[in-house]
Amino acid sequence: MSKFPNKRWDKITSNLAESFNSWVRKERHHSVIHFVHEHRNKLGTLLHKHAEEMKNWKQLVGPNIEKKLKENISRSLSMVVYPMTNKFLVKIGNANISVDLLARECTCQYW
Structure with a gap:
């Protein structure tokens, strides 16, 4: 029996794991130290990119939320x-x- 009685939780957990595995596809075969270093660099680059994009927002929320x-x-x-x-x-x-x-x-x- 599943530890989650509601099947939606199984899908959320599975999708989260699949998303993370997809995100670290290249890095996950490295040693732990190299993996952490690569993951930190990749995440830092992504956060910097999003911060730069946020500077172009005309409102306090992003364009998708503004549309909703x-x-x-x-x-x-x-x-x-x-x-x-x-x-x-x-x-x-x-x-x-x-x-x-x-x-x-x-x-x-x-x-």
Whole structure:
């Protein structure tokens, strides 16, 4: 029996291991010291590249997150939100949805 009752965890673990193995494909055949040195250099180069790319961002978030935020904002324009005690009532057309952010509960059952 799997140590993870939910099969999704097996896939996440497997994908994580596969991703790491793919990342260190060339380095993993070296000695431990050489592997750590090569991995550190490779990671440092990647982090520097990402830091340089971040300098071109126009917002505080990256372009992919900015696109998702804009999509969510445009989808939410038809919603009316009423604050209640520790919860929010969200009206979407004729539907009323109760949302509790602290408990991460919603009557829409999406959470």
